[in-house]
Amino acid sequence: GLQAIRCPPGLYFDIEAQTCNWKDQVSNCNKKNKDRKAKPLLATDEPLCQEDFLACGDSTCIPRKQFCDGTEQCSDGSDEASCDINNDPNRAPVCNPEICTIPECFCSLDGTAVPGNLDPQRIPQMVTVTFDDAINVANIELYNEIFNGQRVNPNGCGIRGTFFVSHKYTNYSAVQDMHRRGHEIASHSI
Template sequence: PVTKKPELCNPDKCEPPKCMCESDKPPVPVENMTQFVMLTFDDAVTQQNMKFYKELLGDPKRKNKASGCRIAATFFASGAYLDYPSVNELYRMGNEIALHSISHQTDGP
């Protein structure tokens, strides 16, 4: 079978934001590059682990010292063994709540 080689990217025709050629350099200067850190937690939210969450995410620690941006987390909770008042408190603190299952059981063997 005949295979066609992929076309080389032409930086003169391919410009961000719709196109970007491969490179070993970042698309913007590093000092201008937005950085993201995702803080997530998995499974049940209980009264026992709320002390840790409050210590980690509670005021005044909820601001990034360099940028002043608010720090928040996503909680991927399972419905079983969930303390709903604690989940409500995390939500009111500005965190995202997601449900990944009710019982954390799989259908497979």
């Protein structure tokens, strides 16, 4: 069933933000329920508005681009009430594999399709691994454990990382060793 949300001692529940916060940051302690905003009329049997306009919850029409822009233009606030990834009227259209073709375009409806229907077992996967700051005795053993030569791509190539190294506390002989082993070394900042 539903679980009660209890804030740690000294914090108060903000009904609008749905989080715990300090008392001076919460101005709605007397509210028991979050205000429910009217929903826009995006799907109707007959169009309510002219092209490039959408209907607010009260049937008022405003330009499509004003929906989900962070500012309430509808008197009932409905233009900002359905702005999640599935309902935003200005979201990108769903990718159509019939129209979107390689090499100009590629889409995978669930994110798992491999371009050109190639066998995934024969394609090296690219995973970016980066580390920040000094390479020294505090972390070199961890790096040696991660990059121990036992982890390889399907084609047999070993994995490598990029190290964004800062000068302070860096052991440069360890940096040279990491570079010799095929890792990329970059300057953390200039």
